[in-house]
Structure formats: C-alpha cells, structure tokens
Amino acid sequence: MKQAIRVTVFVTALCGIVFPALLTLFGQLLVPDKAEGSLVQENGKFIGSELIAQPFTSKQYFHGRPSAVDQLAGASAGDNLAASNPELGTKMAELQKQNQVDGASLPDDALVTSGSGFDPHISVDYALVQAKRIATARDLSREEVRKLITKEAETHDYVNVLRLNLALDRSKS
Amino acid sequence: MWTQFMIQFWILLVIALCAAVLLGRYIGVYFAPVAERRVDKIGKVERRLLLLLGVDEKKHDQSWVGYSKSLLLVNMFFFIGGYLLLRFQGSLPLNPNGAVNLDWSTALHTTISFMTNTDQQHYSGEALSYLSQTFVLGTMLFVAPTMAFTVCIAVIRGLANKPLGNFYADFFRFIFRILLPISFVFGLAMILLGVPQTFGGAVSVTTLEGAKQLIYRGPVAAFEVIKQLGNNGGGFFGANGAHPFENPNQFVNFIQMFLMLLIPMSLPIAYGKIIGSAKQGRLFLSVMTLLFIMMTVGMAGSLLANPTAHGQELRFGQIGTALYSSITTAAETGAVNAMHDSLHPLAGLIQLGNMMLNVVYGGAGAGFLNVLLYAFVAVFLTGLLIGRTPTFLGKKIETFEVKMIAIALLVPPFLILVGTAISMYVAPGVAGISNPGYHGLSQVLYEFTSATANNGSGFEGLGDANVYWNVSTSFALFFGRYIPLILMLAIVGSLKAKQSVPQDEFSFKTDTPLFGTVFLGTVVLVGALTFLPVLVLGPVADWLTM
Numbered sequence: 263m264k265q266a267i268r269v270t271v272f273v274t275a276l277c278g279i280v281f282p283a284l285l286t287l288f289g290q291l292l293v294p295d296k297a298e299g300s301l302v303q304e305n306g307k308f309i310g311s312e313l314i315a316q317p318f319t320s321k322q323y324f325h326g327r328p329s330a331v332d333q334l335a336g337a338s339a340g341d342n343l344a345a346s347n348p349e350l351g352t353k354m355a356e357l358q359k360q361n362q363v364d365g366a367s368l369p370d371d372a373l374v375t376s377g378s379g380f381d382p383h384i385s386v387d388y389a390l391v392q393a394k395r396i397a398t399a400r401d402l403s404r405e406e407v408r409k410l411i412t413k414e415a416e417t418h419d420y421v422n423v424l425r426l427n428l429a430l431d432r433s434k435s
Numbered sequence: 436m437w438t439q440f441m442i443q444f445w446i447l448l449v450i451a452l453c454a455a456v457l458l459g460r461y462i463g464v465y466f467a468p469v470a471e472r473r474v475d476k477i478g479k480v481e482r483r484l485l486l487l488l489g490v491d492e493k494k495h496d497q498s499w500v501g502y503s504k505s506l507l508l509v510n511m512f513f514f515i516g517g518y519l520l521l522r523f524q525g526s527l528p529l530n531p532n533g534a535v536n537l538d539w540s541t542a543l544h545t546t547i548s549f550m551t552n553t554d555q556q557h558y559s560g561e562a563l564s565y566l567s568q569t570f571v572l573g574t575m576l577f578v579a580p581t582m583a584f585t586v587c588i589a590v591i592r593g594l595a596n597k598p599l600g601n602f603y604a605d606f607f608r609f610i611f612r613i614l615l616p617i618s619f620v621f622g623l624a625m626i627l628l629g630v631p632q633t634f635g636g637a638v639s640v641t642t643l644e645g646a647k648q649l650i651y652r653g654p655v656a657a658f659e660v661i662k663q664l665g666n667n668g669g670g671f672f673g674a675n676g677a678h679p680f681e682n683p684n685q686f687v688n689f690i691q692m693f694l695m696l697l698i699p700m701s702l703p704i705a706y707g708k709i710i711g712s713a714k715q716g717r718l719f720l721s722v723m724t725l726l727f728i729m730m731t732v733g734m735a736g737s738l739l740a741n742p743t744a745h746g747q748e749l750r751f752g753q754i755g756t757a758l759y760s761s762i763t764t765a766a767e768t769g770a771v772n773a774m775h776d777s778l779h780p781l782a783g784l785i786q787l788g789n790m791m792l793n794v795v796y797g798g799a800g801a802g803f804l805n806v807l808l809y810a811f812v813a814v815f816l817t818g819l820l821i822g823r824t825p826t827f828l829g830k831k832i833e834t835f836e837v838k839m840i841a842i843a844l845l846v847p848p849f850l851i852l853v854g855t856a857i858s859m860y861v862a863p864g865v866a867g868i869s870n871p872g873y874h875g876l877s878q879v880l881y882e883f884t885s886a887t888a889n890n891g892s893g894f895e896g897l898g899d900a901n902v903y904w905n906v907s908t909s910f911a912l913f914f915g916r917y918i919p920l921i922l923m924l925a926i927v928g929s930l931k932a933k934q935s936v937p938q939d940e941f942s943f944k945t946d947t948p949l950f951g952t953v954f955l956g957t958v959v960l961v962g963a964l965t966f967l968p969v970l971v972l973g974p975v976a977d978w979l980t981m
Contacts, residue, residue, distance in 0.1 A: 338674035340774035342896030374745035377677030
C-alpha cells in the first residue's frame, strides 16, 4: 500500500509536472513564436494565427472553406454528416448556388466542411475561382492576383488563406 | 496517386519497422527478468529511485494474483484522484479560460476512458482547464499504456518460465526509461514544427475584417506526443488531430503515425528476445504486418477512389488521411486527423475491422496480449485437429487455460454486440443517432467497438454527451480493458506452475510459417466471423445503398 501511494505520487509529479514544464521551457526558449501558437502581428497587434482559419466574407478577400463551427468562438468540430446523408448533397448544392462564378462548378473543398472547422487552407483551384472577384474589388489585374496565388502556394496544391489575404493587402499599398 | 501512396506508405512502414526492431531489442534487454538483466547507468539510477520509493527490485517474484492486485491498486488511486480533480477543476488553479466543473457522468466516463488507454471523449477539449489537461489527463496518458505494458511484459516472462517481475518496478521503469525520453525528443520536435506549448490562455485577436476571434491554445505538444506514443488518442481540442494546432503539417502528421506504430510493433521483438526465440517474435510481427498492409491498402482504396475534402483537412490530402485513419484504428490509438463519420462507408468498415480484430498491432501491450491469446487458440485448434495435447512453449494448454481463453475471447464481442443492440432499442440510445439509415447503426456500433477495443475514436456525430452514453460506454471501456488483462495473467500464472514438456521432433513448432498461417486463419475466422452480420447491416449496407 505504501509502495503504491509513493509510486503513484512520484510518477504523477514526473509526468504531470516535470515533463510539461521542461517541454514548455525548451519550447519557449527555442521557438517562442511557434510555442505561443504561430500568432501573426500587423502593426503591433495580433490579427490571427497562421494555423487557424478566420472567417472572411467581404468581396476583397479570399474566402476560406465552409466550417461547421463559429470560427470566432474558438471550439472545433466537423459537421459529421455521413457520406450517405442526403443533407450533405442539399448543403453542397446551396453553397454551389451561393458562390458560383459564371455558372462553373466549384471545387470540392469549397462545398464541404473541413474536419476541424479551422482548416487554414483552400485548394489552388478554389483560390483561382475567386481571383476574378478579388481583381474587380481591388482594381488589380487578374494576372497579378494569380501570381500571388502561385507564389503563396509554393509547391503545394493548397494555399494559406490568411497569408494570401495579407499578401493582397500588402500588394495594394 | 497510387504510386505516391505506395511510396509514402513503404517509407513509413520501413522506418517504423526499423525503429521498432531496435526498441524491441532494447526492451528485451532491459526488461528481461532481473537475474538476466544488464545493469547500465540508468539502471543504477532506477534502482536507487525505486529504493527511495520503498520498492525493492530484487523482490521480483510476484504471483499473478499479487501482480494483478498491485496493478488494480495503482489504477484505483488514479481513478479516485482523477475523478475528483475533474469534478472540481473550476475552483482549481491553471484555469485561464474559466473551464467549469465536469458533471458526474462526464467526469466518470472521462476518468475511466483515459485510465483504460481509450481516450474516448464525450466532452470537447476546449472545456477543460490546463490543470486537467496536463496534470490529470497528461499523467494518465503515461500511466494507461504502462498498465498494459507491465501485464504484457509479465506474461512474456511467465511464458519464458521466469519470475513474473515486480509490478511497481516495471511500472516505474517503463515510464522512466522508455516513455519519458522518447516523448521529450519528439515533443520538442513537434514544437519546432509548429505545435504550441504554452500556459497562456486563449488569445483574442482582431481579424483582417475587424471581427474579434478567440483562439484557444495551451500546452498542446506535451499532450500530443504521449497521446500518440502511448496509443492513447485523446484530443487536446475537440477536433483532435484534425485541429491545426495539434497537427499543423505533413511532417507532424508523419511523426504522429510513426509514434503510434512504434511500441506496438516493438513488443513481438521484445517477446522473441525474452523467450529466447527471435524467430517466433519475427513470425508474429510478420503476420501482424501482413494484416496491417492489407487493411491500409483497403483504406487507401476506399478514399482514393472516392476523393473528397469532406471532414478532411487539405494539408494532409487523401493519402495522409488514409494512412492516419488506418493506423489510428490498427494501433488502437483513436486520434483522428479527419472526421471518421464523414468518410466513405468502406473506410468505416476497415476502421471497424481493425478495432474488432485488435491484433493489427493493437495498442501498446494490449495488442500483443491479444496476439498471444490468438496464438493459444491456434495451438488449441491445431491440437484438436491432429489429436495431440496442445502445448505452447513447452507448456500444456488444458481445461483451465481454455476456459480463461474462451472468456477473454467472448468478452469483447459480448460488450460490443450487446451494447449496440441495447442502444438501438432504448430511447436515449436511438436519440443519439445523427445520420439516417444504415449509417446510424454504424455510429452506435463504432462507439461500442471503439470503447471495448480501447481505441477512442468515434463517429462523432453521435450525440454522446449525456448520462446514457457516458454510463453505458463506461461499462464497455472498463470490462473491455481489465478482464483480458487479468485473465492473461491468470493463464500465465497457471501455465507457469506446470512442468515443462520436453520438446522433441514430434512437438508442435510455433515458429514456422505453417504456424503463422494457422495463426492468421484463427485471427480471421475467430475474430471476424463474430462481427460479419453486424458489419453487413452497418457499413456494407450503407455503401450498397449510397
């Protein structure tokens, strides 16, 4: 009994206090920005995290993927509709109708919710679909917007929406 | 797409296997019975620390009853402590986000779930204080896999006809020597790759469009690394490994998959080393790997043939999603990087299959115990076929052992099928179902399979955050975990007390490809046939009627 209590207490101290404390210490020393959540600053103010999607609705910004949660409130989840659930098709059709450009069908990631509700990326295809709207709203040429997209995408077939929108804001000034 | 999948899959498999073989040999050397163990510097430190705690490693001949009692005692302390701390987290320190006390059934379910290495969650991670996340659950992430490991290593020693060991020493040494160092290295790697590790509370930012956004953070990396290494799987956040803070990119995704496979893959090698037959260890590892490859290729088939981003994150792609969701169910981790509820029904079928077999590596310790259980069955069936007394490693398998084996084999299907049947009948059970048609049955079936197999992932649409689901799955969690553990100790205790039968050329060899085949057949027949009808009614019907 004595052994059991002592071992329990000691192991708890080691795993529950020493381990997270050490890891926090090293993390904060080596890469404080990442350890704090990859927050992005503009003019000395936090405007978001590079890893976390934020809602965009205005015409001059790229819009992110549909989300099952309120992205401003912070809790994460998917919509958990089954692939066989008829509601899924209805929702996809609605989004297609709302967001379509020139009647072309939208890429898949523009129509279905992400796993976490905070997917910070959209596919390059979806970004290109939005290029025309943004070019008009910002008085840029479509070619300029396209260049930004390819630059931000690097080798991936997806782009980070927040970084892309920041790049847009910067390119204007 | 397929070539790319194959390349990624083989790279992961080869790296994991190589690392697991090294780790397995290491475990085999340093967790051998005391008399044969090499003592290095760490060993001396361990011995001193253990003496300080009042544990004398030289008293290493606990009986199976004594070993079980010590195990249950330590579990009980963690149950009581964990339950109370979760119940009163609201008034305790390290609570920058103002989390409130958990109600009794959620606290009960969460405690049992984390202590059984399942980490099924009926709350959202955002609702816990940092004290609950790191001190309470974080400690359990180390303790829970260690419980199965200690039983596994004691059983292996018993089969080698050696003393079972000292529970307290095994418990402490596995955490101290294996889990903590590996967790530290990979935890640091995760932070470098972008996983947060901070005690700062949720931060409020002003978005580009001028709205206020609340971003939850926390000491995520410390939680994340041991959650994967120990095959726990609980999410720091509600969305688990799909959340960009838990799993920010493909590199972290890769590390997580590697960590999930590491310990389960290493145990057959450690087994081979301790019983003195590396060949037999490799045989088990090969059969498990064969099953794993078949399951994972099946998973990739279902997702690559029906590509969608629904419930998935773009940074992982179809390949990263397919690999992760196969590995997490195979190694009984239960972390998810996509919402399993929304994946193709055939993906669900593979996930359920992995969990029902529970030997496609299986969780740390628990998986290999299941492998041994099936090996006993295979020996017994072969013995019946050829009319000889079945022996395993020179010990006769007789009435008592077969009775225990039968109970251990029947408990999981009983918990899964009866639990599902009751929940499909009573009102609070049916009320939880969120998707129509056959998929609704899959949701309930998945919940009980995941609980019983101590996996912890879920078809998360299920409305399970209430008393009915908390209590009903608590039974599945508890008995699905402890009954097989204790029964395996009992079986080995009984085998150890018997005289060894001298091995001659007519003895049944358990290290040949022939036995490997019989073993595979036993796993498939005994493991799969029980569940075939319900799988047809759930995921298969769901797929056919899509």
